[in-house]
Each structure stands twice: as C-alpha cells, then as structure tokens.
Amino acid sequence: MSKPTLSDFNFDSSALRRYEVEVNGVRVKADTLEDHQRALEAIAALKGVTSAAQNIQPAAVPFEQVPVHSPNGLTVTELLNRYLQMKQLATGSVSAVQNTALQFATFVGKRKTIDQILKVDVTRFAEKLKIEGLALQTVQTKINLLKAMFNFAREYSYLKGENPVSLKVITKAQKMAAGYDIFDDADIVAVYAKSYFGPQKIKDPDYYYACLIAVVTGLRIGAITSLCKNDIQKTESETWFLRIRDDKTANGKRDVPVIPELLNSGFQAYGSLSQPHV
Structure with a gap:
C-alpha cells in the first residue's frame, strides 16, 4: 500500500469529524468543525512557508569582506620548498636562497603565511641585517633573492596581490661607490698569514684548500665547494x-x-682522498 496523502481525504464535516494529520513535520488535530477550518488554514500557511523557504537564495558576500588570504596559505618555508622544486638553480644559488629564506622566515615568524607579509616586514628585515653589520650590497642581494621567490609565488598563484618584497636598499651610485677593491700582494699575504692559515691545512683541510683555490683561480666559492675529485684533471x-x-x-x-x-x-693528494667533493 502507498502512503495516503492529504488529497485522499474528504474533509466534509458530515463525513469526518475527528482526524489527525502531519504536514512538513507539524501534527494537526481536528475534532470539531471549527478545528477542521483552523486545520485547513494551518495547512495552507505551512505550504506557504515551505515554498518561501525553497526560494531563499544565500546572500552574496560583499567584495570588501572577501578574505584576502590565498586558499593555500603557504608559509615562507613551504614556498621555499615549492620554489626549489620548480626552479632549476645552481648549487651555489640554492644554498643562498635557502639561507636567506629561512632567515627571513625566522624573522617574520615561521607560521606567518606569505599573504600576511607586508612591505614593512621586509623593511624591518633589511634594517636588522644592516644593524648586524652586513654591507648594503649584501643586504640588497638577500632582498633580491626573496623578491624572486615571491615573484614565483605570484606567477603560480600562491600569492594574491602585489609582491611585498620590492625594497631598494642601495642605489646604483652607492653600488658603484661600494665596488670591490683589488687585492695587492701585501693584502693577500696578510689574509693568508702562515701564523693563522698554515695550521688550517691540518685542522680543516676543506677550508684550507677552498681558500687556496679561490686565491689562485678567482673561482666563486659555490663552484669550488661543488668540485669532485674527478674534476681534477690533466691535459x-x-x-x-x-x-x-x-x-x-x-x-x-x-x-x-x-x-x-x-x-x-698537497692538493693533488688531498683531492684524490676526498669523498666525493674536494
């Protein structure tokens, strides 16, 4: 048997005086003609409420109230991991980016998401580096590394809005004025004085030969520290x-x-024993 509906019944007072019916979860009882009339009015009212509720549409959120945070909510360290996965950087560049990003993450707070970072945070970070004794050119280099990483975040939609890392620490004129001086023989002798540098050959041969290669070749430190023993060759x-x-x-x-x-x-013997890098 199918469940009866309201239309199955004749509500003529002479045919039915006492009944009980449930509409939309509300139970209606009638025992007299007056009850029956009120029941019909109640049923009509309930149908109207149900119809109105079905037509209600959720209110649109005003644009200015839409959250500004990206759905990912990446932290600086999480962004760093994605950046290194997607970008093919040289070994020396990888370590430079890692060191700078982790330093910045510690400064702003490791739980802070990238879309919560403001320009003032970058300014304060640059000021801290300068107070710690870093040259303006070095500070600008670190800022540039962060800027590239945040540009990547915008490109891959990890960051909504503008890049907060746009600080210019040093002007072109200052950069030219702070150029590197040329070391003369006396300077090199002072830096590599045997009283300090000589014992390092035994104490820390990696440091000793990295410095020695740098002074005789002019290679970048990243290139030197990535050398393997089979990179020492002879024509x-x-x-x-x-x-x-x-x-x-x-x-x-x-x-x-x-x-x-x-x-x-002693470099040849040292290189032949090094595993895997010089």
Whole structure:
C-alpha cells in the first residue's frame, strides 16, 4: 500500500469529524468543525512557508569582506620548498636562497603565511641585517633573492596581490661607490698569514684548500665547494686544470688551469682522498 496523502481525504464535516494529520513535520488535530477550518488554514500557511523557504537564495558576500588570504596559505618555508622544486638553480644559488629564506622566515615568524607579509616586514628585515653589520650590497642581494621567490609565488598563484618584497636598499651610485677593491700582494699575504692559515691545512683541510683555490683561480666559492675529485684533471700536455661543472651562470661552467704550486702544496693528494667533493 502507498502512503495516503492529504488529497485522499474528504474533509466534509458530515463525513469526518475527528482526524489527525502531519504536514512538513507539524501534527494537526481536528475534532470539531471549527478545528477542521483552523486545520485547513494551518495547512495552507505551512505550504506557504515551505515554498518561501525553497526560494531563499544565500546572500552574496560583499567584495570588501572577501578574505584576502590565498586558499593555500603557504608559509615562507613551504614556498621555499615549492620554489626549489620548480626552479632549476645552481648549487651555489640554492644554498643562498635557502639561507636567506629561512632567515627571513625566522624573522617574520615561521607560521606567518606569505599573504600576511607586508612591505614593512621586509623593511624591518633589511634594517636588522644592516644593524648586524652586513654591507648594503649584501643586504640588497638577500632582498633580491626573496623578491624572486615571491615573484614565483605570484606567477603560480600562491600569492594574491602585489609582491611585498620590492625594497631598494642601495642605489646604483652607492653600488658603484661600494665596488670591490683589488687585492695587492701585501693584502693577500696578510689574509693568508702562515701564523693563522698554515695550521688550517691540518685542522680543516676543506677550508684550507677552498681558500687556496679561490686565491689562485678567482673561482666563486659555490663552484669550488661543488668540485669532485674527478674534476681534477690533466691535459695531454701535462697541464692540470679544474673542470667546473656547476656554477652560478652557464659561462661559469668551464675548464680552469691551475698552477703547479697548487698541486705541489698537497692538493693533488688531498683531492684524490676526498669523498666525493674536494
């Protein structure tokens, strides 16, 4: 049997005086003619309420009340991981970006999301670096690394709105004035004084030979520390050279001749024992 509906019944007072019916979860009882009339009015009212409720549309959220935070809510360290996954950076650049991003994350708070970071946070970070003794050029380099990472966030829709990292710490004139000075022989002797530098050959050979390679080749420190023992090679004419496979730029990947004095200093033996990097 199918469930009876309201239309199945004749509500003529002579046919039915007492009944009980449930409409939309509300139970209606009638025992007299007056009850019956009130029941019909109640049923009509309930139908009207149901119809009105079905036509109600959710109110639109005003534009100015829409949350400004991105749905991802990435922190600086989470953005760093995505940035390194998607961008093919040189080994030296990777460490520079990691160090700067983690330093910035610690400064602003590791739980703070990238869309909560303001320009004033970047300014305060730059001021802190300067107070700690970093040169303006070094501070600008760190800011530029952060700027590239936040540009990536905008490109991949991790960040909504403008890039908060747009600070210009040093002007072009200041950069030119703060250029690197050329070291003369006396400066090099002072830096590599045997009283300090000599014992490092035993205490910390990695540090010792990295510094020695830097002074005789002019290579970037990132290129030096990425050297492997099989990168120490010799030509058919018995000229030793270093094969640079990883550097900051494409032009940095090259073969660099080294003077015999470097090999005679014990570097050849050290390189043959190093695993896997020099």
